[in-house]
Amino acid sequence: MDSNKRPESMARITTPELAKAFIDEQVALVREQVGDKKVLLALSGGVDSSVVAALLIKAIGKQLVCVHVNHGLMRKGESEKVIEVFQNQLDANLIYIDATDRFLDKLVDVSDPEEKRKIIGNEFVYVFDEEARKLADDVDFLAQGTIYPDIIESDGVKAHHNVGGLPEELKFELVEPIKLLYKDEVRVIGRELGLPSEMVDRQPFPGPGLGVRCLGAITRDRLAALRESDAILREEFDKAGLADKVWQFFTVVPDFRSTGVRNGKRLFDWPVIIRAVNTVDAMSATVPEIEWSVLKKITDRILAEVPGVCRVLYDITPKPCGTIEWE
Numbered sequence: 001m002d003s004n005k006r007p008e009s010m011a012r013i014t015t016p017e018l019a020k021a022f023i024d025e026q027v028a029l030v031r032e033q034v035g036d037k038k039v040l041l042a043l044s045g046g047v048d049s050s051v052v053a054a055l056l057i058k059a060i061g062k063q064l065v066c067v068h069v070n071h072g073l074m075r076k077g078e079s080e081k082v083i084e085v086f087q088n089q090l091d092a093n094l095i096y097i098d099a100t101d102r103f104l105d106k107l108v109d110v111s112d113p114e115e116k117r118k119i120i121g122n123e124f125v126y127v128f129d130e131e132a133r134k135l136a137d138d139v140d141f142l143a144q145g146t147i148y149p150d151i152i153e154s155d156g157v158k159a160h161h162n163v164g165g166l167p168e169e170l171k172f173e174l175v176e177p178i179k180l181l182y183k184d185e186v187r188v189i190g191r192e193l194g195l196p197s198e199m200v201d202r203q204p205f206p207g208p209g210l211g212v213r214c215l216g217a218i219t220r221d222r223l224a225a226l227r228e229s230d231a232i233l234r235e236e237f238d239k240a241g242l243a244d245k246v247w248q249f250f251t252v253v254p255d256f257r258s259t260g261v262r263n264g265k266r267l268f269d270w271p272v273i274i275r276a277v278n279t280v281d282a283m284s285a286t287v288p289e290i291e292w293s294v295l296k297k298i299t300d301r302i303l304a305e306v307p308g309v310c311r312v313l314y315d316i317t318p319k320p321c322g323t324i325e326w327e
């Protein structure tokens with residue numbers, strides 16, 4: 001039987017009971033596959049890698065070695081959340097690598113979006129590979145958060161989004177406990193494993209992170225403005241009850257300035273663009289009609305709290321023809 005094909009008899013995991021049964025089954029399978037050996041996992045903090053981490057911690061505890069690489073392009077508080085949940089709450093064996101300078105130095109003056117994606121993806125592999133080599137004598141397995149759509153779409157439309165790869169010559173055996181699951185099932189499993197909603201219900205976040213939202217060549221000042229404005233947007237969407245109604249939302253900071261005026265003085269600062277979309281499959285998307293009062297509150301807060309920003313825009317372009325991301 002092709003182990004990459006979901007059997008037709010496999011029931012859709014929709015309830016805590018079904019999730020529990022799946023978890024028990026996978027815990028036994030992983031223990032059988034791994035024995036007393038160690039398993040390495042790149043833990044990004046996204047839904048898939050977080051669920052695999054929690055599942056493996058349940059199965060093999062400290063035999064799992066999680067590596068979290070902070071590429072400096074995470075949203076505000078995200079790396080901290082990974083540490084809080086996995087190190088502090090689940091007592092995981094977690095290696096945290098702050099590679100911010102390494103990534104940002106490589107990206108200086110690089111303005112082409114695909115080039116930026118390539119650099120971020122490659123650098124991620126180099127950093128992870130270095131770590132894997134240090135542990136190679138000790139580790140035999142590599143866990144991955146592959147899910148069923150990744151297998152189905154691996155040569156399809158999403159291929160251009162794939163970043164990174166495996167340290168192939170290290171010859172790890174793969175552990176992929178959720179590879180036959182759909183995203184909604186992964187979330188049910190994550191909830192059953194006790195992961196917080198911020199992780200389980202997290203909106204999609206591109207692999208290159210804020211790197212493709214800080215348009216053109218990334219600079220630290222615009223990256224900081226992007227991170228702060230994104231955090232304000234998330235906070236206000238949360239308060240307005242929109243966070244679980246809108247599929248994906250974020251801010252974008254372009255690489256051109258605009259004129260403003262503050263306290264009687266003229267400025268030449270950055271605009272912030274708000275992007276919010278609803279979609280089923282990300283192939284097409286519509287823009288929700290956000291209440292004016294919510295947009296106004298977000299605008300006021302960004303202008304008051306984020307240094308270097310003098311203008312806020314709401315992008316009302318559907319996909320097609322505007323993609324969800326700006327780059």
Ligand code: XMP
Nearest residue numbers: 117161204205206207208248282323324325
């Ligand atoms: P677009 O911009 O193509 O985005 O309409 C569709 C969905 O894909 C996400 N996206 C990415 N995800 N790496 C990823 O892992 C990427 O390079 C990338 N670019 C876009 C985007 O956030 C949206 O959910």
